[in-house]
Amino acid sequence: MRDEPLHRALGLTDEEYWAVEERLGRQPNRAELAMYAAMWSEHCSYKSSKAHLRSLPTQGPDVLVGPGENAGVVDVGDGLACVFKMESHSHPSAIEPFQGAATGVGGIVRDVLSVGARPVALLDPLRFGPLDEAHNRWLLGGVVAGIGQYGNSIGVPTVGGEVKFAPCHTANPTVNVMCIGFAPRDALVRARAEGIGNLFVLIGAHTGRDGIGGVSVLASRTLDESSHESRPSVQIGDPFYEKLLIEACLKMIEAGLLVGLQDLGGAGITCALSESAARADVGADLDLGAVPLRDRSMEDFEILTSESQERMLAIVTPENMPAVEAVCERWGLSSAVIGRVTGDGQVRARLRGQVVAEVPARSLADEAPEYTRPMQAPSYLEELHEDDPTFSEVPVSVADAFRLVLGAPNVASKRWVFEQYDSLVQGNTIAGPGAPAAVIRIEGSLKAVAVSTDGNGRYGYLDPFLGGAHAVAEAARNVACTGARPVAVTNCLNFGDPERPEVMWSFAETIRGMARACEALSTPVTGGNVSFYNETEDSAIYPTAVVGMIGILEDYRLMPRPAFQPSHVVYLLGETFPELGGTEYADVVLGKVSGRPPGLDLEREVALQSLLGEAARVDVLTSAQDCSDGGLAVALAESAMFGETGFAVTVPGDLPAHVALFSESASRAVVSVAPEKADAFEELARSHRVAFTRLGETGGPRMVFDDLFESTVAEARDLYEGSLPGLLDVRREAG
Amino acid sequence: MTPRVAVVTFPGSNDDRDALRAVRMFGGEAIPVWHRDRDLHGAEAVLLPGGFSYGDYLRTGAIARFAPVMEAVRDHAATGRPVLGVCNGFQILCEAGLLPGALIRNRGLAFICRRVHVRVETSRTPFTSGIEVGEVLEVPIKHGEGQFVADGETLARIGDEGLVVFRYCSPRGEITDHANPNGSTNNIAGLRNESGNVVGLMPHPEHAVDPDVGPVGGQPLFESLLSSVLAPAS
Amino acid sequence: MKRRFEIVVSLKAGLLDPEGKTIQDSLPTMGWMNVSDVRVGKHVELTVDAANEEEATTLAQDVAQRLLSNPVIEEFRILSAEDVR
Amino acid sequence: MKRRFEIVVSLKAGLLDPEGKTIQDSLPTMGWMNVSDVRVGKHVELTVDAANEEEATTLAQDVAQRLLSNPVIEEFRILSAEDVR
C-alpha cells in the first residue's frame, strides 16, 4: 500500500498543497514544503482565527504598537513604554510539564525582548484537572517548577497569574504565560529587516534537532496516540543562556547597534527570516552552512524549521558587526552572520552555493490560507441554561457553604504555587502574588504599572460571549482596585478543535464579548495568542479566554491594599443580583456547572472602575478588593485575612442569605474607608452613580456575618491556606 | 571620603543591580565589577550578589568560584577586608573554601520565596557591628538550594569559634524547626570566617532596605558595613 | 531477597543538555583543554525487596520508567544489581 | 587517544539526601511498597583526549575531584572508561 503524501504528513491539506504549487508555479521541494507546513500551520498563521481577531479594537491614545509585532506596546508617559504579550504553551506542557512550561517562559520573554524592552515581570494563568488525580498533581508540580526554574534563573520576577481547576483540563492542562517589559520610547526596536545589504545575525544557542515540526505537529493538532511520535519535539530550556541573551541584546540596543531584532519561536529561522523580511518588504539570502549547528548531520529542512530555544535574529549593518561580535563575546554568546537583506522579496536558502529553497517571503508570512470555518451553537447550551442553580434549594448551612467555598481549590490561597517563584528580584514589586493585581514600580519615579490576568472557563462554557466580556471586565476591575487606570489588553484564547462548528462558534462569540468590553472600557487589544486543539477524543476544554490587562498608576503611594485595618467602615460597591449560574458556589456546593453566568452591564462597570481610580487618587480608600469568585463572602474574608483584621457586617438586601453571599454579580468591589473619610467617599460614589451599601465595620479577630454565622480570621486562614497543601500532600510524584 | 563597595557580576547574577542600588542608598560608592576582572577597582569592601551564576548547573557556585575575579576576592579576604556573599554569593564563598560547609537543596526540594526572620548571633563582623546580638531582622529569602550542611567536626568548630552570624527564627526570636524554611543545620542562615571579615548569608539584605517593596531588616547590615569601612576596627 | 540497583537517567541523545554544555564551555578557562562531549544525567540507587531476581528487576525497571524518568525526553538504563542484606 | 569516562558523584553517606528522601516518600503513594534506601546522585560522561591511558585517567580524576564534586559533601567514583574515536 502507498503511504500518505509528504504534505499531509507535515499537516498540510491537499488544497493547501495546491495553493503552494500555485504560489511557486512549480512543485515545492522537500525543504520548501517543510517551510510552508510550518508557516501555514494554525499556530503560526492563525488561519482559522484571523478573520475573527480582526474585529477586536486595537487603536487607542496610549497604544504605540498593536497586533502584528512580537508584542504590544503602550505609552506610560515620561518617555517610557510598557511592552507586554501573552502566549500559550499548553501542548508541550501536557506531555512534559517542566520543560514545556519552562520553554514557554523563555519564548514569551524573547517576544518582549525583541521589541527592545527589559523583561520586568511574568504572570502565569494556569488550568489543571482536579488534584485528587495523581496525574494532575504531577502536571501542576512540573509546570510550576518549570516556570519557577526558568523565571527565577533569568532574574525576572513572577508577580501574578492564576491557578484554576476543572475536570476538562485533566487531559488538556492550559499553560499561558505573560511577560511585561519596560523600555525608553525612543529605544524601541522593530522586527523589520530594513536596509538592503544589511546582515542577518543569529545570536545565541546553536541550532539542533529541536521541535522539528513542533508547531505544526504539537500545537496544531489534537493530542492523540500519535503524540507519542511527536514527543521528541518537546525541548529542553536553558534559562542561563537566555539570561545572557537578554543582557547582550539590551546592551546592543542601548548602544544603537541593531537595525531590527526578531525572536525565534515557532517555525524557527524560516519564521524569523520571512516575517522580518515581509514586514520590511524585502528578501533574505540565507547561507545554511553559516548556521552554527549542534548536530552536523542536520538536513536543510531541519535547519530551516528547527525550534531550538534561546536564539535571536538581529538585523545589523556591516559597519556595526564588529561591535555586535564584541558584545556577544563578552557575554559568552555565539553570533553568526547567516544571511543578507536582499531587494527581491525572496527567502533564498543556499548550501555550499547551491540554492536549496527559494520562496517569496510574503507567501510564507502573510499569504497563508484563511478560513472562516463553519459555526454552530452547541446543542447542550439550552438544557444547561434551564438548570439555574439560583433556585436550587440549599443542601448545607450557609456557614458550611462558606467553608466549602473558601477552601475550594479555585478560591483558596495559591501560596504553594507562588512561593516557588522569585517575585522580588529587580526590586520593584510594589504588589506581588496574592494581590488583586500585581504592581511594578517604574524605577526612579512614583509611577507604576498594574497588571492582572483573568478568565473564567465556566462562564465561557455557559455563555462564551459573556465569558469573553467578563474576562476583560474582571481583569480591568482588578487593575482598578489598585487605583490604576486600565489602558490595554493582551490575551490568550484557549479552545478545542476549530474544525468543530461548536468550538468555532464559541470562539467567535468569545471575541465578540471581548471586543464589546474592550470598547466600553477603552482598553484596546495590542496582541495575544490563540491556542486551538486543546482537546482529546473524549474531552475539550472550556472556551477559555484569558485576558492580561495593563494599567497605569500615577502614584503608587496612594495604592489601596486589599487588607482591612481596624475600626474602618466597610462598603460593598455595586449591586447584587440573584446570579448563581456558573459560580464557585454552584460548583462546589451543588456540584453544578449550569445556568447562565452573571450578567454584565458595562456602563456600571465603567462607573465602578472610575470611582475606584478617583477614590484612590484623592486618598479616601484604605482597602479595595474586587468581588468575583466566591462572591461577597470571599471578598470580605480575603480582605480580613490579608489585614489580619476581622469585621462585623449586615448582609444587605432581601435576597436569600446564600444568594447575597455567593452570587457573583459583576461590577462590585468590597472597600474599607477610615471613618472620618466616609462622608467624602459616599459623596464621591454618588457623583459616580455607583450604588454602595454600608456593610459594617472592621476590627477584632472575628468575622461576623450578621446573625447568620460567624467565624474567626484564624479559622478562615487555616481553611484558605491549608487547602492546596492538603490536596498536594502526596504530590511527590517526580517527572 | 565615600566608602567604595564592589559588586561582582557573574554570568547569571540577578541581584547585582539590587545590591548596587542598596549600596548607593546608604551613601556608598557602588562599583560594578565583571567576573573576568582581575582586581576590585580599589574597593574597600566586595559583595558577591545573588542569582544563578552559570545557571546553578553542576552545583551552585561550583563554576563561578573559578572566575578570574575570585583571586582578587581571595586576596581581599586574606587582608582582612570585608567580603559579603548573599545567596548565590554565599554559595560561591563556600565552594571557594572561604567559608565552611556547603548549601544543598532545600529539605522540601522546592524553591522558596518568602519573608523570614533571622536572629543576629554576633556583632563581630563588619556587617553586624552596629547590631545587638539577639536582635531579630525581617528579610526575604528566595532560593532552592539554601540548606546549610557540614560534617560534625566542622559544625563543632563553627560552634566553638562562634562563626554563626544569623539563624532562622520566629518573629519573637525563638530558634524553632518551624521557623527553619529549608532544613539548614542548627537553623544556620549565615556564617562568618574565623577573622570575621568574610560573611555569607542566604537571606537578601539588599531586598530589605526599601519599605515600598519589602521589609527593612537589611538596613542595619548596610549601615554597619559602610560605617565600619569608614572606621576599620583595629 | 533484597537487591540494590544502580540506575542512570539521561536526556535522550540529540536533546540539548544545558548543564553538560555549560560545564563543557567552562573547562578551558579552568585549564582543562582536551575534555569534550560532557553530558550530565541522574544516578539513582535503590534497594528492592522481592521474591526473586526477575521480580526485583521488573520492579526496578517499573520505578525507573514511571517515576524516575519521563520517556518524552529521558531514557534510563540499569547499571548493576547486587545482593544486599 | 580519546577515552570516554562515566563518573558518578554522590552525597557522602552521612548526609541526608533531600531528593532521595522525596522520591522515597512518594513510592508508597504510587503503590511501590518494598523499595527503600533511595539515593540520588549525578552521572557525568565526558571524553578525554590524552597521550595515553594513565594521562587520560589522571585528567578525568582531576576534573572529577576539583570541579565535578565538592569534597565537603560529595564523593565520586569513575564507573567506566573506554576508548572512543
Ligand SMILES: Nc1ncnc2c1ncn2[C@@H]1O[C@H](COP(=O)(O)OP(=O)(O)O)[C@@H](O)[C@H]1O
Ligand atoms: N488572541 C489574540 N488577540 C490579538 N492579537 C493576537 C491574538 N493572537 C495572536 N495575535 C497576534 O498575532 C500575531 C502573531 O502571533 P504569534 O505568532 O503568537 O506572535 P509570535 O510568533 O511573535 O509569538 C502577534 O502580533 C499576536 O499579538
Ligand SMILES: [Mg+2]
Ligand atoms: Mg515572536
